[in-house]
Every structure is written in C-alpha cells, then in structure tokens.
Amino acid sequence: MxxxxxxxxxxxxxxxxxxxxxxxxxxxxxxxxxxxxxxxxxxxxxxxxxxxxxxxxxxxAPATEDSYKTVGGLNHIAVVVDDLDATEARVKAQGFISGNHADYEPGRRFYFHDSDGIEYEVVQYD
Structure with missing residues (x-):
C-alpha cells in the first residue's frame, strides 16, 4: 500500500x-x-x-509574506466535495468570498480565503 x-x-x-x-x-x-x-x-x-x-x-504572529513566494509556505488546501454549488453557497454564507472558478478535465473548482488568509481550493470531480 x-x-x-x-x-x-x-x-x-x-x-x-x-x-x-x-x-x-x-x-x-x-x-x-x-x-x-x-x-x-x-x-x-x-x-x-x-x-x-x-x-x-x-x-x-501575523503572516508577513506571500506564501506562494516563501519556500515552505502553505499555498492552499484542497478539499474534494460531492456538490460544488452547495458547498460554495455555504462558503458564502460564512462570509467568505469565492473566486477563481474553473471547469477543467476532470472537474470544476473554486477558491476562497478564510479570515486568517489561508487559501482553500474546493473541487468536484465528474
């Protein structure tokens, strides 16, 4: 395994x-x-x-650098869901702003940042 x-x-x-x-x-x-x-x-x-x-x-301590430019930085966390649209509605209901939507093979995705500035990718595979 x-x-x-x-x-x-x-x-x-x-x-x-x-x-x-x-x-x-x-x-x-x-x-x-x-x-x-x-x-x-x-x-x-x-x-x-x-x-x-x-x-x-x-x-x-608050974050001081863009994680995408910092070696060892956390860039984003990806979460797979069964219903992207319902999950996005819950994200928005929590006051977070979704963006960077994309349809790609083999699924769809969007991103959002939480109140600590951590980026999350939410994806649904076909």
Missing part, C-alpha cells in the same frame, strides 16, 4: 472558530482537542481517517 496523507497542521488565530466553519461547510467533526506546545491549543477536525490540526500558540 502506498503512503497516505493522514493530516496537516497549520497555525490559525482561533482554532475553535476555524473548526466551527469547517464543520459547517465541509461536514467535518472535531476528532480531538487539547493543550499544545508553547501554551497553545489545538483542534483536530476532519473525518475518521483524515483531518487538519488547527494550532494556535495563544498569540500568533
């Missing part, structure tokens, strides 16, 4: 707020939450087999 990506971990300003919109938009659930390094807090949100770890050190 080839290796499988289990999770990714990134810093957010408010793990509870980010987890809440992820639960609403993507239908994910909190798998674990607790204290983390540097006096911080982490929430794991996702499915039974895959998740994102949302970490905050308590007082995170």
């Amino acid at each position: 080839p290796a499988m990506l289990e999770h990714t971990n990134f810093t957010v300003s408010d793990p509870a707020a980010t987890a809440a919109w992820m639960e609403h938009i993507f239908g994910w659930k909190i798998r674990w939450q607790g204290d983390a390094m540097a006096g911080g807090h982490t929430k794991h949100v996702g499915t039974e087999s895959h998740y994102v770890a949302l970490y905050s050190p308590g007082t995170p």
Whole structure:
C-alpha cells in the first residue's frame, strides 16, 4: 500500500472558530482537542481517517509574506466535495468570498480565503 496523507497542521488565530466553519461547510467533526506546545491549543477536525490540526500558540504572529513566494509556505488546501454549488453557497454564507472558478478535465473548482488568509481550493470531480 502506498503512503497516505493522514493530516496537516497549520497555525490559525482561533482554532475553535476555524473548526466551527469547517464543520459547517465541509461536514467535518472535531476528532480531538487539547493543550499544545508553547501554551497553545489545538483542534483536530476532519473525518475518521483524515483531518487538519488547527494550532494556535495563544498569540500568533501575523503572516508577513506571500506564501506562494516563501519556500515552505502553505499555498492552499484542497478539499474534494460531492456538490460544488452547495458547498460554495455555504462558503458564502460564512462570509467568505469565492473566486477563481474553473471547469477543467476532470472537474470544476473554486477558491476562497478564510479570515486568517489561508487559501482553500474546493473541487468536484465528474
């Protein structure tokens, strides 16, 4: 069996707020939450087999560079959904702005940025 990506971990300003919109938009659930390094807090949100770890050190520093120009920067997170239009409606209902729509082989996609400036790609395959 080839290796499988289990999770990714990134810093957010408010793990509870980010987890809440992820639960609403993507239908994910909190798998674990607790204290983390540097006096911080982490929430794991996702499915039974895959998740994102949302970490905050308590007082995170704001991003200073464009991630697409920074070696090791987080460029975007891609999420596959069954209903792109319904997901986009939930994204907009959370106050996020969608853009960069594209139809391509083998599917359709759009992108949005959350309140921390993290970019998400949402894709539906045919």
